[in-house]
Amino acid sequence: MSKSKPSLPRGTRDFGPEVSAKRSFIIDKIKQNFITYGFSQLETPAMENLSTLTGKYGDEGDQLLFKILNSGDYLSKTTEGDLLEGSKHLTSKISEKGLRYDLTVPFARFVVMNQNEISFPFKRFQIQPVWRADRPQKGRYREFYQCDADIVGSKGIWNEVELTILLKDVFNDLKLDDYIIKVNHRDILFLLAEYVGLKEKAVPFCAEIDKLDKIGTEKVIENVLTLGGTKEKVQEVMDLLSINDRSVLLDRVKEIDTDNEGVKEMISYFQSLDQFKEKNINVELDLSLARGLSYYTGMIFEVKPTSVKMGSICGGGRYDNLTGVFGLKDISGVGISFGLDRIYDVMEELNLFPDKITQRLEVLIIHFNEENLQHGQKVVVKLRDAGIKADLYPVSDKIKKQFNYADKIQTPYTLIIGDDEMKSGMYMLKNMHSGDQNPMKLNEIIQLFKG
Numbered sequence: 001m002s003k004s005k006p007s008l009p010r011g012t013r014d015f016g017p018e019v020s021a022k023r024s025f026i027i028d029k030i031k032q033n034f035i036t037y038g039f040s041q042l043e044t045p046a047m048e049n050l051s052t053l054t055g056k057y058g059d060e061g062d063q064l065l066f067k068i069l070n071s072g073d074y075l076s077k078t079t080e081g082d083l084l085e086g087s088k089h090l091t092s093k094i095s096e097k098g099l100r101y102d103l104t105v106p107f108a109r110f111v112v113m114n115q116n117e118i119s120f121p122f123k124r125f126q127i128q129p130v131w132r133a134d135r136p137q138k139g140r141y142r143e144f145y146q147c148d149a150d151i152v153g154s155k156g157i158w159n160e161v162e163l164t165i166l167l168k169d170v171f172n173d174l175k176l177d178d179y180i181i182k183v184n185h186r187d188i189l190f191l192l193a194e195y196v197g198l199k200e201k202a203v204p205f206c207a208e209i210d211k212l213d214k215i216g217t218e219k220v221i222e223n224v225l226t227l228g229g230t231k232e233k234v235q236e237v238m239d240l241l242s243i244n245d246r247s248v249l250l251d252r253v254k255e256i257d258t259d260n261e262g263v264k265e266m267i268s269y270f271q272s273l274d275q276f277k278e279k280n281i282n283v284e285l286d287l288s289l290a291r292g293l294s295y296y297t298g299m300i301f302e303v304k305p306t307s308v309k310m311g312s313i314c315g316g317g318r319y320d321n322l323t324g325v326f327g328l329k330d331i332s333g334v335g336i337s338f339g340l341d342r343i344y345d346v347m348e349e350l351n352l353f354p355d356k357i358t359q360r361l362e363v364l365i366i367h368f369n370e371e372n373l374q375h376g377q378k379v380v381v382k383l384r385d386a387g388i389k390a391d392l393y394p395v396s397d398k399i400k401k402q403f404n405y406a407d408k409i410q411t412p413y414t415l416i417i418g419d420d421e422m423k424s425g426m427y428m429l430k431n432m433h434s435g436d437q438n439p440m441k442l443n444e445i446i447q448l449f450k451g
Contacts, residue, residue, distance in 0.1 A: 011134070011142025017360065022353050023145075023344055027127055029173040030147045030338055034125035037166055039149050042124050044106040046131075047097045054098075056105045056325070058203070058294040064132045066099040066142075067091060099131035103148045104295070104335060105322065111152055111333075112326040120153025120331075127340075139310050139342045148316075150335030152323070157265055159334045160299050160318070161272045167303060167314060167336065168281045174343070175352050178307035180282055183269070184289035185299050186317075187262030188253055192237050192287070195256055196229040203294055205229070210290035212241070246270065246285035253287075265299060295319045301336055305346045313342045361411040362449055363429075365392040366402045372417045379417065379427070379442065386446045390415075406432060415445065 008014065015023060034041075047068060054062050078093045100106050103126045111118060127147045134140055149166065151159045167181060189209065193202035208223045217238055224234050243249050246266075253263050266285065273283065291300045298318030305313060316336030323331040347353055363383065365376045376392045383390035391411075393402045406414050416428040416437075429445055430437035440448070 009142065011136035011140075013141070013143075019344075021357050022348070023340060025353065025357050026174065026340055026343055026347070027145075027147065030170055030340075031125070031127065033166060033170045033173065034147075034149050036169075037123070037149070037162070039123045039125040042107075042110065042126055043128060044100070044103070044110055044126070046099060046129070048100050048106055048109070050092075050096060050098045052109050052326075053101055053105060056295055056322070057101055058207070060207075061101060061294075064134055065101055066131045066133050067095040068097045068099065069095055101132055102130050103128060103146050103337065104150065104319070104333075107148070107150055107152075107335075108319075108322040108333070109326055111331065112323050112328040115328055118153075121151055121159075122153055123149070123151050125149045139345055141341055145340035147338040147340055148335055150333060152331055152333040154334075155320075155332045157268045157272060160269055160301075163301070163316065163334065163336050164273060164281060164283060165276060165279065167301075168279055170338065171303075174347065176305075176343070176347060176350070178350070179303050179305050179313065180284055182284050182286040182289050182302045182304065183266070183299060184286055185262030185266055186296055187260055187298070188266070188287060189262075189290055191253065191257055191260050191262065192240075196224065196233045196237055198224070198227055198229050201227050206290040209241070209288050212288045241288045244284070249285055249287060262298070269299065291315060291317060295322050297321060298334070308346045308349050310342055310346055312339070313346060314338045360389070360409055361391050362389045363391075363413040363415050363445075364402075364406045364409070364411045365390065365415045365417060366399065366406065367393065367396065367417045368399060368419070370396050372396075372419070372422065375422050376417050379415070382442060383446065383449075386450065388446065388449045 031041075050065070050067065053065055057064075075094065107124065107126065111122065125148060127145065129143055129145050131143050134142060136142060149163065151163075164181065164183075171177070171179060186206075189206050190199075190202045192209075193199060193205040196205070198205045204227055205224060208220055208227070211223075212220050221234055221238060225231060240249070240252055243252070250263055250266060253260060257263075270283075270285075273281065286302075289300060289302055291302065296317040297320040300317035301315055302312045303314035304311070314336060316334070318332065318334040320332045322333060323329070365380050367373045367376050373392075373396050380390050380392040393405065403414070412432055414430045414432060416430060418428075421427050421439075424439075425441060426439040427442060427445065428437050429440050429448075
């Protein structure tokens with residue numbers, strides 16, 4: 001039998017010890033802030049019923065769902081007629097479940113199923129992988145982690161302000177300064193869609209506007225005109241989107257509709273945020289920001305790095321009707337999602353990880369013979385009980401091989417045990433960087449590491 005070469009599915013990755021340590025560093029900083037802000041943790045299954053997932057992300061999102069074939073003979077209940085009706089109909093016959101596309105829709109499902117046990121407003125955070133059948137490229141994977149914080153059961157604009165401050169605090173802790181927070185409001189986007197004559201095609205209009213930074217103004221104009229937009233007004237909107245001054249932007253939108261709810265909320269949001277000028281939060285009103293997910297209904301957020309070529313590293317917004325599709329109406333929600341994998345890529349490129357983050361050990365115990373090894377077993381347990389990251393070379397190999405191993409795993413110290421050390425209780429502690437070594441008692445070694 002020929003042996004096949006092992007490989008990974010495209011868009012997925014293995015994470016070795018160094019990468020895993022750095023990813024854990026990011027997760028720990030995010031999680032610490034979530035807890036500080038009063039969010040409680042929960043987890044949901046990797047797979048959901050397709051009926052839960054489909055229809056929540058728009059047509060493009062539905063196409064990116066990973067579907068799971070029914071167990072057993074999944075074709076047994078299909079007919080030739082099912083095949084003739086096309087793939088969409090056939091899928092409903094052979095697949096009932098799919099891998100989660102994001103963490104927000106499963107959270108909405110959780111809220112509905114547990115509504116009698118939840119106290120509103122409910123603040124939850126969730127850090128788990130999601131899957132999308134996307135085309136793999138830099139910063140875009142088929143399996144990736146999201147770190148979400150959501151608030152359901154409250155409509156106050158303070159929620160959006162609080163999440164913005166949370167964004168700032170997380171990136172401060174990660175020492176990541178080169179980014180811009182962009183905000184917009186779906187009501188403003190829908191107003192602009194109506195203004196150009198596309199009231200009934202507001203969602204496709206938003207999808208095209210969201211492509212501005214990818215395909216350019218001329219192509220977006222062409223696509224919006226194809227939808228049926230009025231040429232003169234489409235050009236007016238494009239000119240409006242190029243304005244950077246938020247006060248001017250909001251005034252111009254008010255000229256179209258003085259009573260637009262989105263404008264009112266954006267004014268209130270910025271007034272509240274201005275109370276925290278000492279935090280130096282860089283927020284830009286960007287009327288071209290649309291975000292692709294169709295469940296957003298109010299303010300939307302996106303964070304992009306400014307010194308690294310990368311897509312958004314955090315995003316989110318308000319979704320007032322998401323639980324309604326599962327039968328629980330009038331529950332407002334708002335949330336943000338940190339993209340762990342993209343944040344990792346940005347921090348790696350900018351060399352922002354601390355030097356000691358990947359250090360596996362503080363000391364490795366090296367020995368000369370079997371009796372020394374047995375003695376070392378007691379020593380390593382005492383070091384670990386004292387909170388020191390210690391390990392014991394597990395077999396009686398040549399001393400040179402043990403030192404070579406210490407070099408490869410980059411342990412800063414080795415503790416050497418021979419017959420003399422066992423008798424005297426004085427162990428040779430060697431600094432692997434400088435080569436210096438000194439005999440020390442075990443309690444002295446423990447005090448050295450504990451500082």
